[in-house]
Amino acid sequence: MLRVVRMKAWRRGAGLALLVVALAACESKATNPDGAKPTGIATPVDVQAGEAKFSATCAACHGVRGVGTKQGPPLVHKIYEPNHHADVAFQRAVEIGVRAHHWEFGNMPKIEGLKAGDVDHIIRYVRWLQRESRIY
Numbered sequence: 001m002l003r004v005v006r007m008k009a010w011r012r013g014a015g016l017a018l019l020v021v022a023l024a025a026c027e028s029k030a031t032n033p034d035g036a037k038p039t040g041i042a043t044p045v046d047v048q049a050g051e052a053k054f055s056a057t058c059a060a061c062h063g064v065r066g067v068g069t070k071q072g073p074p075l076v077h078k079i080y081e082p083n084h085h086a087d088v089a090f091q092r093a094v095e096i097g098v099r100a101h102h103w104e105f106g107n108m109p110k111i112e113g114l115k116a117g118d119v120d121h122i123i124r125y126v127r128w129l130q131r132e133s134r135i136y
């Protein structure tokens with residue numbers, strides 16, 4: 001009898017531990033709502049120039065490796081895949097800014113100091129991140 005009671009107590013403990021683990025998993029998801037993950041693998045040489053420009057001018061809001069921050073959405077997200085937001089949308093976003101419409105982060109200001117060619121590099125980098133995350 002005593003043995004059974006002890007077993008139950010143990011089970012309850014294990015259940016609680018599982019719950020804590022599940023909650024912790026949910027919490028880390030909440031800061032990264034749509035499953036975008038920074039890819040752990042090394043950046044290929046051909047997109048490193050784009051990564052440097054992205055890190056310097058976009059990552060403050062869109063996050064390291066495009067996972068998003070409290071200031072801006074993840075670009076590694078299905079709504080920014082090429083059929084939904086083509087490359088021209090990136091050029092336009094940088095050139096004239098973006099009025100908030102998909103999210104509640106506020107407007108994106110236009111970004112000074114980048115040429116169209118720089119933005120092309122950034123786009124190639126973001127597309128690589130998207131493909132790595134199986135967005136498309």
Ligand code: HEC
Pocket residue numbers: 054057058059060061062071072073085089090093094098099100101102103104105106107108109111114122
């Ligand atoms: C000051 C913060 C900030 C910076 C810096 C920033 N963005 Fe944004 N960006 C935003 C926010 C906020 C949105 C989302 C607006 C919405 O749809 O609600 C956004 C949206 C976008 C979009 C989607 C445009 C669309 O048509 O919906 C693209 C593409 C984009 N950003 C690219 C960039 C690139 C590339 C850079 C760097 C050159 C950059 N952003 C820098 C805040 C920022």
